[in-house]
Amino acid sequence: MTIRAPLLTVLFVGASSLSPAQEPAPPPVAIDAAKAEARRLDDLIAAMRAAEAKLTSVSLRMATMARLPGGRTMSVRGELRARYGEGRATYAKFRYETGDGLRGSVESAQAAAGITLREDDPAFGEVYVVVDPALVADLEWAGRVLQRDDLPGMPETGSSPERRAASPLGSGLLVALRRQFALAVQPRSEHDGQPGTWLAGPRRAGLAADDPDLPVADRVEAFVRTADLALVSMRQYQGEQVVQEVLVEALARDVDLPTEGFAVAAVPGQKPKPVQQFVPLWEAIQQACLAAEAKCEKDAAARNEGKPAGEQQPAEVRPSKR
16 A cells, blocks of 8 residues: 555664774663663563453554655554454554545454455555455464564554554554663653653664664653553654654453454445455565565575585475465
8 A cells, every 4th residue: 555554663773883892881880770771661561561461352542643754744543443362353443644635544354254454545546355364374474574563454563553453552662662762761750640651762872864764753752551551652753843643542451342343344335355356465465475485595594504405494484385
C-alpha cells in the first residue's frame, strides 16, 4: 500500500567510533548510576511484559500523529481488539489523513482461518483480500528471520493500532524507543491526574544524522501508567516541534469480546479475493519471503564454512516448503 499508519522503526544502535583505548573510562560513580538507571528501565519493561503475558483480552483506542518527509503530516485514529490463548484473534480498524487531504482506512482481522484485509487506499481504491493460514505462517516466519514486524498484510506491533496486538500495553514500543534514545526515569510521576513513570532522553549518540530509516527526533518523552502498566503517551521532538505522537485514549483489559467483534465488514455483493489476485500486495509478500530465504541461505553458508559435507546443516526454509 502506498500510505499506511505512521510506524516507529526498530533499529539497533551502532557502536561508538572510539576504541576502548581512546575513550576514557567514566568514574565509578557514573558507572553505578548508569547501571541503576538501566536496571530501573529493565524492571519496568519486565513488569509490562509480565502483565501482557497474563492478559486474556484487550480493547483499546489510539491516536497517532507523525510528520512525514517533505513536511507533510499524517494523523491516525483507530481501535484494536485482541483475544489471547485459546480462540486467539485480532481485529484492528483505523482511518488516516494527511495534511494535504489524502484519506484512507484499513480494517483487518486475524484468526485461525487466516487474515482478512479491507482497505480504502488513495492509490488502489477498495482492496478486499484474504491471506490463507499457510501464507500467514510464511509471513510470520519471514518476520522472525528478518527481525521485522511491518510485513505486508500482517497485524503489527508498534505505534499504530494494528501493530499493538503483540504487546498491547506498549512494551514493544518502549523497547524500540530505548534502542533509539537514551531513556532515563524523570522526577515527575503524574499524567492527567494518574500516577505513573515518565521516561525521557535524547537521541542516542552514534546514530547517523542522514539515515532516512532512523528517527528524525532529537529527544523523546513517554509515560507508563502505574494502574495497568500501559504506555499511554509518547512524544518525539525535533527542537520544540512534536514530530511523532502516540496517545492511548482508552484501554480495557480482560474484557468479554464476542466473536462477532473480530470480523471485517463485508463489501456488499463481494467475497474477499485471495491475496494472490491483488498484485501489489502479493508481490510485496513474495519479496519479503524471498528476502528471508536469501538471509537463511547466507546464514547457513556462514555456519557451514569449513565443515565437512556430512556435518553441514541445510538452510532454513519457509513453512510451506517443509
